[in-house]
Amino acid sequence: MFVNEDNITDLAVQRWATAHSPRLAELMSALVRHLHAFARDVELTEDEWMAAIEWLTAAGRLSDDKRQELILTSDVLGLSMLVVQLNNKFSPQATPATVLGPFHIDGSPAAPYGFDMSDGIPGTPLFITGKVTGAGGDPIPNAVFDVWQADADGAYESQIPDIDEARLRAKYRAREDGTYCIRTIAPRGYAIPMDGPVGDLIRRTDISYFRPAHVHFLIDEPGHQKLITHLFQEGSEYLDSDVVFGTKHALVVRFVEQPPGIAPDGSAIAEPYLHAEYDFALEPS
Ligand code: BEZ
Numbered sequence: 001m002f003v004n005e006d007n008i009t010d011l012a013v014q015r016w017a018t019a020h021s022p023r024l025a026e027l028m029s030a031l032v033r034h035l036h037a038f039a040r041d042v043e044l045t046e047d048e049w050m051a052a053i054e055w056l057t058a059a060g061r062l063s064d065d066k067r068q069e070l071i072l073t074s075d076v077l078g079l080s081m082l083v084v085q086l087n088n089k090f091s092p093q094a095t096p097a098t099v100l101g102p103f104h105i106d107g108s109p110a111a112p113y114g115f116d117m118s119d120g121i122p123g124t125p126l127f128i129t130g131k132v133t134g135a136g137g138d139p140i141p142n143a144v145f146d147v148w149q150a151d152a153d154g155a156y157e158s159q160i161p162d163i164d165e166a167r168l169r170a171k172y173r174a175r176e177d178g179t180y181c182i183r184t185i186a187p188r189g190y191a192i193p194m195d196g197p198v199g200d201l202i203r204r205t206d207i208s209y210f211r212p213a214h215v216h217f218l219i220d221e222p223g224h225q226k227l228i229t230h231l232f233q234e235g236s237e238y239l240d241s242d243v244v245f246g247t248k249h250a251l252v253v254r255f256v257e258q259p260p261g262i263a264p265d266g267s268a269i270a271e272p273y274l275h276a277e278y279d280f281a282l283e284p285s
């Protein structure tokens with residue numbers, strides 16, 4: 001059959017419905033249908049489509065094992081967070097999930113209770129304490145979980161030249177009774193990487209390109225659904241305009257100012273510090 005404007009969508013959908021895996025057939029047919037509907041809806045011009053292809057090419061060229069412009073694209077479109085919500089429908093008692101982001105690295109150094117992952121990097125000391133539990137509140141003994149964050153200038157190590165070792169990240173182990181204690185420095189809110197195609201596009205809008213101050217967590221315990229989440233500092237700027245749509249009310253915690261004295265891990269501390277308390281409740285699998 002010859003192609004015309006009226007039949008091309010059905011022809012392309014039928015062709016892609018021949019994918020050998022039923023799920024791939026479903027995904028590709030729906031993608032073709034929605035892409036064609038988009039082009040028809042906005043009456044896409046050839047110049048606009050070529051500009052989009054050049055933009056995608058630049059995003060791909062910029063991406064490598066340290067920089068992922070296509071994940072960032074998905075994040076700022078709200079697509080990453082939509083996929084998180086579709087796939088992590090936890091019970092109301094469980095800690096909600098949010099975006100992974102591009103700065104997680106496997107293989108962080110192991111850290112016992114109270115370990116200081118700031119390793120002398122300047123900033124206000126921050127202790128985060130609490131329990132890792134099931135959704136019913138029962139402690140999960142010895143849970144091991146990844147923690148990572150930006151520094152007091154809002155930078156991750158991959159954004160700082162000449163740094164190759166792990167910085168402001170660690171794999172903590174909770175104690176037998178589920179309690180954990182993280183020692184770090186207070187993170188700062190930051191701008192997402194703006195020196196690539198995502199930045200070029202965002203600058204042509206009124207979108208705020210900042211994230212509120214947060215610490216990332218990844219907890220993957222047998223018998224429970226993997227939890228990828230953040231804790232956000234209460235009162236932080238950008239909580240209601242997070243450029244990647246990652247904030248949730250249940251993840252906002254107070255960083256309480258404390259005078260020098262005895263720190264939450266029982267050690268002496270000679271300077272004022274911040275203390276946040278949060279219990280992570282994991283959804284059973
Ligand atoms: C992050 O929080 O590390 C992040 C998430 C999405 C885009 C950029 C950064």
Ligand code: FE
Binds near residue numbers: 103150214216
């Ligand atoms: Fe982050």
